[in-house]
Structures are given as C-alpha cells and as structure tokens.
Amino acid sequence: MSIGIRVALGINQADPVFRRRNQLRLVAFLSPLAFILLWWWVSRMEIFPTQLLVSPDAVLLAFLELLDSGELWEHLSVSLSRLGTGFLIGASSGLLFGILMALSRTIEDLFAPLFQALRQVPSIALIPIFILLFGIEEVFKVAIVVKAAFFTVALASYESTKGIPRHYFEVAQAYQLPARKLYTSVVIPAILLPVLTGFRIAFARSWTILVAAELLAADSGLGHMMQMGREMFRIDVVMVGVVLTGLIGFGIDRIFKWGEARLIPWRKA
Amino acid sequence: MPQALVGKEISMSALNTVLSFARQQAPQYQLQDRVQRQPGPVDLAIQRVGKTFQLAGENLNVLSDINLDIRSGEFISIVGASGCGKSTLLKLVAGLDTQYEGDIVYQGKRIEGTDLGRGIVFQEHRLFPWLTVEANIELAFSATNVSKPERRKRVQAQIDLVGLSGFEKAYPHQISGGMSQRVAIARALILRPQLLLLDEPFAALDALTRLKLQQELQRLWEHQGLTTILVTHDVEEAVFLGDQVVVMQSHPGRIKRIVPVSLPRPRIRTAPAFHAIRDDVLTDFV
Numbered sequence A: 001m002s003i004g005i006r007v008a009l010g011i012n013q014a015d016p017v018f019r020r021r022n023q024l025r026l027v028a029f030l031s032p033l034a035f036i037l038l039w040w041w042v043s044r045m046e047i048f049p050t051q052l053l054v055s056p057d058a059v060l061l062a063f064l065e066l067l068d069s070g071e072l073w074e075h076l077s078v079s080l081s082r083l084g085t086g087f088l089i090g091a092s093s094g095l096l097f098g099i100l101m102a103l104s105r106t107i108e109d110l111f112a113p114l115f116q117a118l119r120q121v122p123s124i125a126l127i128p129i130f131i132l133l134f135g136i137e138e139v140f141k142v143a144i145v146v147k148a149a150f151f152t153v154a155l156a157s158y159e160s161t162k163g164i165p166r167h168y169f170e171v172a173q174a175y176q177l178p179a180r181k182l183y184t185s186v187v188i189p190a191i192l193l194p195v196l197t198g199f200r201i202a203f204a205r206s207w208t209i210l211v212a213a214e215l216l217a218a219d220s221g222l223g224h225m226m227q228m229g230r231e232m233f234r235i236d237v238v239m240v241g242v243v244l245t246g247l248i249g250f251g252i253d254r255i256f257k258w259g260e261a262r263l264i265p266w267r268k269a
Numbered sequence B: 001m002p003q004a005l006v007g008k009e010i011s012m013s014a015l016n017t018v019l020s021f022a023r024q025q026a027p028q029y030q031l032q033d034r035v036q037r038q039p040g041p042v043d044l045a046i047q048r049v050g051k052t053f054q055l056a057g058e059n060l061n062v063l064s065d066i067n068l069d070i071r072s073g074e075f076i077s078i079v080g081a082s083g084c085g086k087s088t089l090l091k092l093v094a095g096l097d098t099q100y101e102g103d104i105v106y107q108g109k110r111i112e113g114t115d116l117g118r119g120i121v122f123q124e125h126r127l128f129p130w131l132t133v134e135a136n137i138e139l140a141f142s143a144t145n146v147s148k149p150e151r152r153k154r155v156q157a158q159i160d161l162v163g164l165s166g167f168e169k170a171y172p173h174q175i176s177g178g179m180s181q182r183v184a185i186a187r188a189l190i191l192r193p194q195l196l197l198l199d200e201p202f203a204a205l206d207a208l209t210r211l212k213l214q215q216e217l218q219r220l221w222e223h224q225g226l227t228t229i230l231v232t233h234d235v236e237e238a239v240f241l242g243d244q245v246v247v248m249q250s251h252p253g254r255i256k257r258i259v260p261v262s263l264p265r266p267r268i269r270t271a272p273a274f275h276a277i278r279d280d281v282l283t284d285f286v
C-alpha cells in the first residue's frame, strides 16, 4: 500500500500492524547490500578510473584510519554540535512563531506575507549573504541551520494550528480554559503529529544544508573533511563523508519516527 | 434508624422506586409529585432574538423573532427540521456566539459570553482524543479553584453516575459512541450547572442505547433540579422528556408553536395520551 493510500485511509503510525511493518526486518537490508555489491563489482571492473570510483573496502579502510587517528570524531562532533544548536534554536522558535501566527490575527497580518516569501528562498542561496553578514566562523553555520529548521517547523505548526477544528476552541470557550491550559491541553496535542513530521523534514534539511555549508566554507566538520579529501584527491575520505552523512540522517530520522509512535498513545488503531 | 440513611444515592433511588410505585398505585401521589416539581420563576428569557449569518456575501437569516420564557427547573424540548437553527439558538444561549439581535436574559443579565453555570453538550461529543475519559471530564474544572482532591472525587462520582466505572483511563477511541456521549454529559454536569443545554445528544446512537440514556437523563434532571433545554430530531424523545415541546420552522428559523406535555413522569410511551401528543407534534412535520 502506498503512503498516499495509507494517509487517505487514515491508517496511522501507532497501528500495531503498521508499527511492525515500520520496524526494520531482514529483507530491508537486501537492497543496501545489493547496492554495495554492485558498487564493489563496478569498481573491480575498472569501468571508471580507480582513483575516482574507490571500492567499498577502500572506503572502509579509510573510515577505520580516520577513526583511529581521532580525526573523524573531531569533525563529526563539531558538525553534530552545530546541527544540534541550530536545530534547537530554529525548531523551537519556529514552533512558537507558527502557533502564534496561526492564533493571533495581528501577528498573521503583520508577518504572514513576509514569512511566505522568505520561506521560498532556498537556504543554499543564502549561504553567500550569511557569510557576509555573520562571517565565516561558527555563527554563519549555526545561522544557516536555524534558518532551515525555523521555516520548515514554523510552516508545519502554522498550518496545523490553523487546521485545529473550531469545535475544539468552542469547548475551550465553554469551559473558559485559561490560556496556559488551552495550549497544553488543546493546541499542542492537536498539532503534535504534523509538527513532529515537520521536525523530521526540518531536520533532514538542516543536516543537508549544514554539510553543504561546511563544504563551501569551514575549517572543521564533516563537510570540511570531505572538501579536504577532494583537494588531496582522497576520494575514499570523501566517500566516508558521503556514507556517514546518509547514515546519520537516516538514523536520526528513525529516532524521530520512534518517538512519534510513543508520544501519541491516543491514536486509534 | 441509621440504616435508612446509609447513603444519599441509596436513599434517592429508594425514593424513586417508592414514587414510581406510588404513581402506579394511587393518582393522588402523582398530584403531590407534580406540585413538588412545579417550575419556579422565569430563569431564561429569550426575547425577539434574531441571527443572521454572512454566507458567500449573502445574508442568511437563520433565526427570526424567537420568544421563549423558560422557568427554573423546567425541561424544554426543541424539535424542528434540519437546518432550522436549533444548534445556532443553543450556541447563543450558551454564550458561544454573542452577535445576535434581541436579548437573551439569563437570571436577570443579558448573555454576553459563556458561563460555567450553563453547561452544554454539543451535537458531537467533542471529547479531546488525547485525553482519557477522566482527564476529559476534569478539564471542565480548569477555570475553577476547586482543589485537586475534590476534583478527583467529583470526577469519580460523576463517572459512576453515568455508569462508566472502570473506563476512567480509556481514551475516547477505546469506548463506544454511546459511552462517549455519556462522558460528554458527565463533563457538562461536573460543574453542577443550573442550566443544561443538550444538542441532539443521542442522535448518533442506536435505539436501545438511546432509550437507556433518555431514562438516565430524566433521572439526572429529577435529582439535580436542572433547567434543561434539549434539542432533538426525535419527536418521541421530545415528548418523553419535555414539560413543553417547542416546534420550530425553517427559513427563517422561528417558533411555530409550543406544545405543553402535562403527562405524569415517568411517561409511558405506549399510553394513548402519550401517542396523542406525539402525533399532534408530528402533524407539524407533514
């Protein structure tokens, strides 16, 4: 069943059947394995120059070498702390801004057009301006992550808050819920699922843009490591970066999905 | 005799049994019962009320010149075709919509907003899917300063009263539609409102559950001395429960006539007098 049909039928994540399907089973490893085998075979056939298409085992060796020297961990920890800081700031302010813009007519009138225009600007197009504004150091890299996370989460929380049924607000009005209670008991739970999905998308975007920014201008981080590898013609090092970028993105996405199913115990089967 | 005073609940249900027995046995008891239940002064005055919606640039006159006096402790049923403005009227009385013409005066004051003393059960149960049964009911206390243990105690008592003991921790999707409606009724009753507004609370239920809940509602109304307005599609339900049945007409929504139901309670659905009133109201629909 395609995702579209699942959504249309209202089959959701907390459904035990869905959860079971959602868990990685052995067959899930078949296609990556086949891919690696194909990669290994193509590099063995020397269709491309061996310096350009390095074999998987060479990448593994480079990985172990980088791990051993401590170099990899250094770059990785720098990248992850930039990602963490930027995502935290961007996602939390985006969440707040999105909700407020949906609930307050004034804020919506003031900011919605600007917001809708700015969110269309690709983060990557902002890299040069951000370098000019924030310099080439840490601030620029965190700022670009903040930008990517903020707009994605703000859009998700704005649209989902707008979509809260009027019915719920009428109940809140009938029982004269105080503002704090309105947020904790009505607004936040009502938008939790779409906002979590927004978080996942925002995270993927943040991670991608960070690696891109590090490729262009950095003296540390995973992207920088790949850039250095390219300059020194160490394609195996570049490939270590590529594989890790993918694996980290995938891993954190799984964590979000896992959290989604557990945070929402009220979803019907 | 201490044993006769074991608990209020027990003595109340005993009283009810005695009363219904007495009604069957001797007509003079009925008379006494009615005297005791006689409605008080006018509690809610709906005066020349009109409501117009803006729909696609056009003015839609949904309610026009509604006049209705409701006495304290009275049970009013409102029937009318779909779209004649019943829910709209109920929302005005609840104070959820204050843009209207005319006056709705409750206990001497024009209604300008919601009031915890006026409880409403919506056409759909409107429970929050992310809150358990007890949390949904307890939410009603949010704007009060009732203490936490007192809230707990009253929620539990209310859950027992609507027959949902054991389902305190269930989420709405884990209970049936009828049970959800009972939770919604419990939520509306927990603050002990003096005026209860019910918008087709049993419409989505099967006939059997509906009969049972109608009886429960009647019991609650008798025990708590509530003033009640019940909106319904079901003429039999309206006659079974109401002191008066208000028949509404559409385009624009207005009161066609008011039929008093002066039958003793509990009403016997199979009695000829009951049928006569029901059929009389039904003639307005054909």
Ligand SMILES: Nc1ncnc2c1ncn2[C@@H]1O[C@H](COP(=O)(O)OP(=O)(O)OP(=O)(O)O)[C@@H](O)[C@H]1O
Pocket: B053, B054, B055, B060, B062, B080, B081, B082, B083, B084, B085, B086, B087, B088, B089, B123
């Ligand atoms: N918010 C609104 N905006 C515009 N029109 C509305 C709105 N709410 C209700 N109406 C209109 O008012 C009329 C009466 O609606 P209402 O819900 O009061 O009917 P009802 O008598 O409760 O019907 P039903 O028995 O089907 O529940 C309908 O024609 C409806 O289209």
Ligand SMILES: [Mg+2]
Pocket: B086, B087, B088, B123, B199
């Ligand atoms: Mg209605």
